Amino acid sequence: xxxxxxxxxxxxxxxxxxxxxxxxxxxxxxxxxxxxxxxxxxxxxxxxxxxxxxxxxxxxxxxxxxxxxxxxxxxxxxxxxxxxxxxxxxxxxxxxxxxxxxxxxxxxxxxxxxxxxxxxxxxxxxxxxxxxxxxxxxxxxxxxxxxxxxxxxxxxxxxxxxxxxxxxxxxxxxxxxxxxxxxxxxxxxxxxxxxxxxxxxxxxxxxxxxxxxxxxxxxxxxxxxxxxxxxxxxxxxxxxxxxxxxxxxxxxxxxxxxxxxxxxxxxxxxxxxxxxxxxxxxxxxxxxxxxxxxxxxxxxxxxxxxxxxxxxxxxxxxxxxxxxxxxxxxxxxxxxxxxxxxxxxxxxxxxxxxxxxxxxxxxxxxxxxxxxxxxxxxxxxxxxxxxxxxxxxxxxxxxxxxxxxxxxxxxxxxxxxxxxxxxxxxxxxxxxxxxxxxxxxxxxxxxxxxxxxxxxxxxxxxxxxxxxxxxxxxxxxxxxxxxxxxxxxxxxxxxxxxxxxxxxxxxxxxxxxxxxxxxxxxxxxxxxxxxxxxxxxxxxxxxxxxxxxxxxxxxxxxxxxxxxxxxxxxxxxxxxxxxxxxxxxxxxxxxxxxxxxxxxxxxxxxxxxxxxxxxxxxxxxxxxxxxxxxxxxxxxxxxxxxxxxxxxxxxxxxxxxxxxxxxxxxxxxxxxxxxxxxxxxxxxxxxxxxxxxxxxxxxxxxxxxxxxxxxxxxxxxxxxxxxxxxxxxxxxxxxxxxxxxxxxxxxxxxxxxxxxxxxxxxxxxxxxxxxxxxxxxxxxxxxxxxxxxxxxxxxxxxxxxxxxxxxxxxxxxxxxxxxx
Numbered sequence: 001x002x003x004x005x006x007x008x009x010x011x012x013x014x015x016x017x018x019x020x021x022x023x024x025x026x027x028x029x030x031x032x033x034x035x036x037x038x039x040x041x042x043x044x045x046x047x048x049x050x051x052x053x054x055x056x057x058x059x060x061x062x063x064x065x066x067x068x069x070x071x072x073x074x075x076x077x078x079x080x081x082x083x084x085x086x087x088x089x090x091x092x093x094x095x096x097x098x099x100x101x102x103x104x105x106x107x108x109x110x111x112x113x114x115x116x117x118x119x120x121x122x123x124x125x126x127x128x129x130x131x132x133x134x135x136x137x138x139x140x141x142x143x144x145x146x147x148x149x150x151x152x153x154x155x156x157x158x159x160x161x162x163x164x165x166x167x168x169x170x171x172x173x174x175x176x177x178x179x180x181x182x183x184x185x186x187x188x189x190x191x192x193x194x195x196x197x198x199x200x201x202x203x204x205x206x207x208x209x210x211x212x213x214x215x216x217x218x219x220x221x222x223x224x225x226x227x228x229x230x231x232x233x234x235x236x237x238x239x240x241x242x243x244x245x246x247x248x249x250x251x252x253x254x255x256x257x258x259x260x261x262x263x264x265x266x267x268x269x270x271x272x273x274x275x276x277x278x279x280x281x282x283x284x285x286x287x288x289x290x291x292x293x294x295x296x297x298x299x300x301x302x303x304x305x306x307x308x309x310x311x312x313x314x315x316x317x318x319x320x321x322x323x324x325x326x327x328x329x330x331x332x333x334x335x336x337x338x339x340x341x342x343x344x345x346x347x348x349x350x351x352x353x354x355x356x357x358x359x360x361x362x363x364x365x366x367x368x369x370x371x372x373x374x375x376x377x378x379x380x381x382x383x384x385x386x387x388x389x390x391x392x393x394x395x396x397x398x399x400x401x402x403x404x405x406x407x408x409x410x411x412x413x414x415x416x417x418x419x420x421x422x423x424x425x426x427x428x429x430x431x432x433x434x435x436x437x438x439x440x441x442x443x444x445x446x447x448x449x450x451x452x453x454x455x456x457x458x459x460x461x462x463x464x465x466x467x468x469x470x471x472x473x474x475x476x477x478x479x480x481x482x483x484x485x486x487x488x489x490x491x492x493x494x495x496x497x498x499x500x501x502x503x504x505x506x507x508x509x510x511x512x513x514x515x516x517x518x519x520x521x522x523x524x525x526x527x528x529x530x531x532x533x534x535x536x537x538x539x540x541x542x543x544x545x546x547x548x549x550x551x552x553x554x555x556x557x558x559x560x561x562x563x564x565x566x567x568x569x570x571x572x573x574x575x576x577x578x579x580x581x582x583x584x585x586x587x588x589x590x591x592x593x594x595x596x597x598x599x600x601x602x603x604x605x606x607x608x609x610x611x612x613x614x615x616x617x618x619x620x621x622x623x624x625x626x627x628x629x630x631x632x633x634x635x636x637x638x639x640x641x642x643x644x645x646x647x648x649x650x651x652x653x654x655x656x657x658x659x660x661x662x663x664x665x666x667x668x669x670x671x672x673x674x675x676x677x678x679x680x681x682x683x684x685x686x687x688x689x690x691x692x693x694x695x696x697x698x699x700x701x702x703x704x705x706x707x708x709x710x711x712x713x714x715x716x717x718x719x720x721x722x723x724x725x726x727x728x729x730x731x732x733x734x735x736x737x738x739x740x741x742x743x744x745x746x747x748x749x750x751x752x753x754x755x756x757x758x759x760x761x762x763x764x765x766x767x768x769x770x771x772x773x774x775x776x777x778x779x780x781x782x783x784x785x786x787x788x789x790x791x792x793x794x795x796x797x798x799x800x801x802x803x804x805x806x807x808x809x810x811x812x813x814x815x816x817x818x819x820x
Contacts, residue, residue, distance in 0.1 A: 023169040025176050025215050027230065029247045031289040031350045032216070034169070034176065038350035040289050041176075042339050043070035043112055044296025045255075047121065048100040049079055050315055051299045053093065054697040055325055056100055059297050060107045062321055066332050067339030070110035070176065072254075072292045073100070074119040077154050078127045078305070084150075089157065094302070097158075101167050105174040112292065113162070114179035114220075114254075117154050122261045122315065124307045126552040130475035133558060140558050141184065143196040143203065152207055155180070159211045170214045178217045179254070180208040183234065183553075185222040192555035198224070205229045220254040234294075236271070236675045240282040251287055255294035256280065258331070259318025260677045264310045264548065264688045265520065267661045267681035270318050272671035273331040274403070277338050277417035281404035284342050285366045285378035289350060293335075297321035300693045303651040304478060304644075307552030309503050309524055312689045313653030324632030324693055324725050326427060326745065333422025341415035344408035345376030352376070363388055363399075367410060377410040384673035402672035418671070421734055423742050424765040428728030429634060429691060431721060441622045443717055444606035448617035448710070449593040450508065450542075462587040469545055469563025477591030478654075482543040482564055484584045486571065488534040495572040496532050496541070500564045501525040504546040504642075506616075510539055513616065516713070524562075541581070543569070546712070548654065592710075594619055600646035600708040613716040616641070620717045623704040626696075631724040631746040633699065634691040639720070641713030648706055650698045657687040658715065694722070727819045729754070731765035734796050736811040743791035744819030750789055753782045755816040758801040768816060774804030782815045 023035050031038035044063050051059060063071060079095045091097060104111045118141055119127035132138055138146045159178075167173030181204050184190050190197045201219070205226045208217045218230045223245055225231035233242035234255035244251060258276055260269040276293075283291055298317030306313060316323040320332040327333075342349070345368065352368035352375070359365065362382035369375035381388045381399035388399050397405055403418035469480050488494070496507060496514070504518040505528050515530040545563045554560075567582040599619050606621055627633055637645065637655045645652040661684055669680035699705055709717060727745050734740035744750060755761075756779040759772025771778070781800060786792035794813065801811045 022172045023176075025169045027216055027248070027250050029244075029249065030287075031250045032176065038289070039069075040284070040342060040346045040349055041069045041110070041291070042067055042342075043072045043110075043290070043292035044068045044320070045072045045074075045292060045294045046297045047073055047076070047295070047299060047315075048097060049076050049094045049305065050301065051094065051297065051325070052695045052697045053096060053099060055695065056103045057107075059321060059325055060103055060109065062325070062327060062332075063296055064107050064109055065336070066296075066320060067336045067343070068109065068296065070112055070174075070292075071104045071296075072112040072114065072294075073097075074121055074123075074127065074182075075113065075115045075117060075158055076119065076121075076123065076127050077117040078124060078129050080158075081129050081154060084129070084131050091161075098161060098165050098167070101162065101174060102165070105167070109174060110169070110176045111167070111174040112177040112179070113158075113175050114182065115155055115158050116179065116182045117151060117158075118182050120183055120553050122307050122311045123301075123552055124305050125475065125550040126307065126557060128558065130470055130550070133470050134474060141181075141197075141200070142193045143199040148200075148203065148207075155207070156211060163212075168212065168215050175215060178208065178212060178215055179220060180204045180217055180229070181219055181222065183221045184219070185224065185231075186234070189555045190224075202226050218252060218254065237279050239288065240279070240286040250289050251283075252290040252292075253283055253288060254292050256283075256291060257317075258293050258295060258320065259298075259316070261315065261317060262312045262688070263308060264312055264656050264659045265661060266688065267665055267686075268318075268683040269677050270669065270680040270682060271675050272669060272680060273334045274418045274420065274671040275675050276331070277334055278402055278404055278671075280335075280338060281342075281378065281406065281417050282380060282382075284349060285364075285380060285404060287349075287354065293320065295319040297325065298323060300653060302653050304475075304549075304654065306549045306654065308549040309519075309547065309551060311549050311552075313655065313692060314689055322427070324634070326632065326725060326727075327425070329425040329730075330420050330422045334420050337415055337422065338406075338417070341406040341408065344414065345374070345406070348373050348376035348408075359390070361386070361388070363390060365390065365392060369410075374408070375410045377407040379405040379407065379413075421732075421738060423730050423732040425727045426729040426731075426766045427725055429636070429723040429725055430728075431723050441624060441717075441720060442608075443611045443620055443622045444608045445611045445621070446594070446599060446602075446606050446619045447615075448619060450511070450617060460587050460589045462585060464583055464585055466564050466567045466569065466582050466586060467588065468561045468565035469547060470550070470561075472563070472588050473590045475550065477595055478547050479590075479592050479595075480545050480563055481587075481589040482545065482569075483587045483589070484541050484569075484581055486534075486539050486541060486579070486581065486584070488536060488539055490536050492534055492573065493531055494534050496528075496530050497568075497570045497572055498528040498543060498564060499525070499567050499569070500528065500545060501561045502545065503548045503562070505564075506544040506546070508540075508542040508544070510535065511542075516616075541569075548656075594710060599710075600651075601649045611717070613718070614714045616712060616714040618711045618714075620709040620711060622707050622717070622720075624707060624722060626699040626701055626705055627722055627724050629724060629746060630696070631726045633694040633696060634723050634725055635694055635707065636691055636719070636721050636723060637709075638687060638690050640709065640715035640717060641711055642715075643710040643712040645692060645710075646706075646708045647694050647698045648700065649708075650695075652692045652694060655689070655692060655709075657690050658713070659688045661686055661688050691723070729766050729816060729818055731755075731768075731814070731816040733812060733814045734794070736796050736798065738796050740794045740796060740813055740815060741791070742786060742793075742815065742817055747790070748819045750786045750792065750817045751820040752818045753779055753786060753815065754818055755814070756782045757814055758804045759812060759814075761814055765816060768814070772804070774801050777801065777803040778813060778815070781813075782817070786815075786817060 219225040232252040233239035295317040298315040348368035352370040400418040663685035666684035757771030758774040763769040
């Protein structure tokens with residue numbers, strides 16, 4: 001089929017020009033059709049605000065090297081329009097969406113732009129700006145005119161901007177898909193909105209199509225998506241069985257969750273690559289053609305952007321590229337090999353006829369073939385406990401339990417989801433070569449001004465009721481002061497009782513901190529009670545309510561109250577006499593005094609000498625030199641309580657290292673069977689998050705950098721130190737006919753071979769306990785090939801392993817090395 005493309009000659013100067021060629025984008029019931037050809041698309045999510053512009057080119061390059069065709073991102077209304085109808089919207093720094101899309105285009109990749117504008121994404125308030133909450137008559141995400149006016153205004157703004165920059169594929173740009181709304185039909189969310197929700201979805205479709213009609217729109221998890229919207233699938237599993245609601249829609253998996261977000265107080269969730277690969281292979285075996293990893297790079301929740309509540313600052317997500325941009329092995333490499341294997345049969349998958357043979361006990365042979373097409377086959381074993389052997393055209397193929405084999409010519413197996421051949425990297429955090437930098441940090445400090453002296457954001461105001469926190473702060477701060485006065489006739493011990501939807505409460509009486517409490521157990525409302533001695537006459541009660549990310553998901557999630565919303569606040573005296581203060585005269589101050597004065601930028605005099613520790617509401621500051629090299633930098637905040645950190649005025653996000661993870665729930669991981677979030681956890685009983693990413697672009701080379709900490713709960717900064725993240729140990733295994741490959745990163749070289757053997761040893765990478773046989777020969781071969789090199793390869797043949805008499809074919813070599 002001959003395709004003619006429309007190309008545009010753009011003149012930069014009299015001697016410089018470039019040519020931009022547009023593409024046609026459509027779809028049928030089989031696949032996306034780009035320039036007249038059906039395509040298999042591998043995509044990965046990278047959220048531009050969760051990294052820095054300086055990181056984007058490297059992240060995108062590694063994504064392309066990993067076999068991706070497209071980069072997917074949400075659009076974050078929360079950051080682009082922080083205040084309603086700004087004359088100039090925010091498209092600067094890590095919110096420079098246009099620059100990000102151009103980086104994708106420069107790498108030769110497609111883009112999938114999920115405008116939403118509700119995004120969920122574990123982002124604060126689901127990615128919506130909190131000022132929406134205070135618009136009269138507002139009800140988000142339903143047939144509500146104030147909501148539709150604001151949503152249409154922002155959606156139109158984004159579409160107009162990408163059109164102006166010629167970023168649609170039909171203009172020569174990278175965007176091949178848009179998304180409107182998000183996960184509205186998931187679970188029973190749409191049911192809660194009733195008929196108004198159904199009308200809203202139809203309105204969304206019509207509005208979207210009126211803005212762009214030559215690039216397809218998707219609605220994820222929306223089974224009743226009206227045409228021409230394409231409904232799509234999300235999840236860990238089940239998308240192999242998903243069927244679009246229209247015969248003209250291709251089968252698209254918008255979110256294949258590579259891991260899961262982490263909460264304060266919970267262990268680290270991990271999803272094994274064997275299980276991810278299994279589900280991806282099953283999806284393509286079942287006629288899928290567009291698959292997106294959520295996330296491919298998770299990144300960092302800088303500032304106060306994490307939602308939840310209680311989502312940690314790291315958004316690592318156990319993704320193929322880790323929070324800092326390092327390649328996570330074996331996940332990245334094993335999926336790269338999967339992508340290459342599937343691409344070998346792209347024509348068969350998109351044009352071939354499907355012949356499926358169910359053999360029983362979870363075994364299936366699927367063949368894609370047609371006239372003029374090289375046939376391709378998938379062999380799958382969906383049994384989660386029993387290995388199997390399948391015979392195809394006289395050849396037998398071994399399939400481990402819960403695995404899929406890919407045969408691009410229906411003869412030779414080129415890939416099996418359970419047979420991981422790429423290296424495993426154990427990442428380590430290394431202190432600067434100068435030694436323990438924490439001993440060299442010189443700290444200064446300032447106290448946070450509390451109560452009457454606190455100025456807050458704008459002037460204080462007073463009302464005769466307890467306000468919901470979002471109403472008062474509009475998310476200008478995590479903190480809101482509630483202050484009132486009460487007369488007491490005599491000195492008396494009285495119980496102060498505060499019912500709050502928190503998430504954290506600090507109570508002061510007459511300027512003295514009398515107690516604090518935070519929500520636990522996944523519920524975010526609690527009743528704080530303390531016995532307090534009140535003096536005769538006027539007593540001041542000051543309650544500081546703190547949030548840790550606003551709710552981001554669920555029907556009517558935006559209306560979930562936070563703060564001391566209605567209370568009650570009571571004083572309980574002798575004989576259970578109760579004085580309800582809920583309708584007293586309450587004054588409100590938004591935020592902390594140090595926030596308003598921007599102490600993270602303050603160069604004025606701080607207190608030096610011996611610094612106070614374990615003191616709540618304290619600011620600390622120090623200077624440091626950036627670690628040498630180019631490897632990612634983290635700051636270790638173990639020893640601190642809770643607060644926020646800045647480097648050179650750039651917020652690293654909230655910290656809370658003394659909130660330890662549940663000690664239970666970590667057990668040996670088995671990839672077999674559908675994944676659950678609690679299935680493969682690590683770091684039980686450890687700090688929820690100890691290390692915090694310091695992007696290199698935040699740092700100055702060759703001159704002092706400033707670290708500022710606001711310590712809310714009370715901690716000790718003397719243990720704080722900076723480290724770099726790199727590959728410490730690498731392991732690989734390869735069988736006869738394969739190549740064993742190992743590599744370090746950041747210019748580091750292989751300094752030692754720590755373990756090598758033929759056969760299958762006991763233990764795992766970093767903790768092998770015994771060799772099988774021929775270890776001396778295996779070590780000698782590995783040293784000769786690898787020592788002193790950044791990377792090495794060893795071809796496995798029948799000419800090695802000869803010292804191991806009991807080793808039978810096929811031969812297998814296992815090697816572990818140290819990078820330094």
